[in-house]
Amino acid sequence: MALPTRRPSLPPAARNPFEFGRELSPDELVDRAAELDQLIRTIENADKLFLIGPRRYGKTSLLHAAQALAESRGIVVLRYDAERYESLDLLAEALLTGAARALAGPIDRTGDLLARVAAKLKPHVTYDVSNQQLSLSLGIERNTATELPILADVLDTVEKLASNAKRRVAVILDEFQHVVEERGAAAERQIRAVVQRHRHVGYIFAGSATRLLADMTSDSGRAFYKLGARLFIGPLPAEEFKAFLDAGFADAKLKSTPEGVDAILELAEEVPYSVQRLAHACWEMLRVEPARQLDRDAVNAALLQVLMQENPAYTQLWNSLTQVQKRAAKAVVLERGLALQSADVSRRYRIPTASMQKALGALDRRGVIREEALVGRVRWRLEDPLFGAWLRMAQQL
Ligand SMILES: Nc1ncnc2c1ncn2[C@@H]1O[C@H](COP(=O)(O)OP(=O)(O)OP(=O)(O)O)[C@@H](O)[C@H]1O
Ligand SMILES: [Mg+2]
Incomplete structure (x- = not known):
């Protein structure tokens, strides 16, 4: 009788503590x-x-x-x-x-x-x-x-x-x-x-x-x-979110660093769903590479995996936009959403101010961007910050 071949040792089965998309219960909420x-x-x-x-x-x-x-x-x-x-x-x-x-x-x-x-x-x-x-x-x-x-x-x-x-x-x-x-x-x-x-x-x-x-x-x-x-409701307090992320890695004996945790919040622009999504990918990556620590490079590698998964959806969304909307979306990312209707932005992105306004309105109705009121001015933000990361990568912005 042939002896069973030895399988490569698998990391212990554990549940990823970072959840995205699901409705959370009272004890799972940060803050x-x-x-x-x-x-x-x-x-x-x-x-x-x-x-x-x-x-x-x-x-x-x-x-x-x-x-x-x-x-x-x-x-x-x-x-x-x-x-x-x-x-x-x-x-x-x-x-x-x-x-x-x-x-x-x-x-x-x-x-x-x-x-x-x-x-x-x-x-x-x-x-x-x-x-x-x-x-x-x-x-x-x-x-x-x-x-x-x-x-x-x-x-x-x-x-x-x-x-x-x-x-x-x-x-x-x-x-x-x-x-x-x-x-x-x-x-x-x-x-x-x-x-x-x-x-x-x-x-x-x-x-x-x-x-x-x-x-x-x-x-x-x-x-x-x-x-x-x-x-x-606005963003979650960063310190509490960081503590939650740290604990999620530490509980599974995975090594996080302050720099890595900061990178997750920064790339996901503190949108709770996106933070959990990116943290989930980081956690999965470290689970199979337990010697690795969660530094900025590791977060970038995990981000790349998420963007590959989302690539078909993001490509489809991008292809469905008009030329002017595409330029407006790039301006939102590169200008950090500020002063988009200024003469300077209008010239650099080759969009007349009135068309910019229409394009921003259309992107807003499509759920691609949203307006955020700051004191005395308006800032446009992508609803999904990871779409911005994809844009930077795919369009080499
Ligand atoms: N307080 C929180 N603590 C930790 N993660 C959170 C918190 N709130 C939301 N999230 C993360 O965001 C995800 C989306 O949350 P939820 O569906 O409640 O948001 P929503 O505002 O209803 O979204 P939508 O606008 O799409 O309906 C959750 O699955 C979770 O990953
Ligand atoms: Mg909802």
Whole structure:
């Protein structure tokens, strides 16, 4: 009998501590204690709050963590991502289903209760014995003219169910800009009109179209003005993020250096998602090369691996831009997003000032760049800093 050949020794199987993309739980969040506390207070007081922040800064993770904490205190949390639903009536149907499951009480009375508190919506309730859950569909006619009133009716129904069940309830709508973006002032007015009357339900509206949401809630002529508090989230405190990164390497007995950790934060421009993504790649690299230490060269090598993985997506994005948009994107990277509409930048990148403005607007709408307000001036930033690193490499900037 042939003896099994000896395999080369593999590094011990361990789980990478750096996670990107997933919703984090309360104990996995770096910092954000004050933000989390404000979300919980909003929920407990049945207040209203707008959570506003750039993409990939950790809004959904915060909502997830707030939900977990609130549920542990007996509060019913109904959290939905508006982006996942093609239309508002589908979002409304999902919300009502969640509310009915949590609040309507014994199943044999659910149909009657809903028929009473949501008569206009003509809800049809079915019960699936195999998973012991109810399902619900709305019998009302659904089209673009009715979807907003349907959502408003469902929100009213949730309030009635909460009052009826004597339970505290929170409705959390993530990517909220999708609800109002294309529906304009009428949507803002209708939603305000219902939610401002509610006393048993707290609301958190979260979104990443920073400018849109900031304008919507700060303009005294708009319906959401002063409807609720506003919580803006920014970068994580660098020192805490560094300590978190150090610990992730040290726990696996991998050697990090302050210079390497600084390089991760710098290249990822402190965007939490990108920091975790790059740290994840560094950790994987050191795991198979445990003698190596995490210095700047090691971080650059790991970055290269990430850029190779992202190359097809970044190439596709780049190819989809117009010539002027490409030049504008290069200017964002090379000028660090500053003074892009100056005569000097316009001349060096061969873009007339008006075209630059249009190109920046188009890149903003595509989610490639975003505006950051600094004191007295505006800076444009790439939403994904690693795309900037790719641009520098692929375009030899
Ligand atoms: N407080 C935090 N501590 C550590 N990492 C974080 C934190 N917040 C976010 N991240 C990192 O960012 C990733 C994205 O977070 P999340 O999905 O919550 O952001 P988001 O703002 O909702 O993004 P999007 O705008 O794409 O919806 C997380 O998976 C994690 O890697
Ligand atoms: Mg999110």
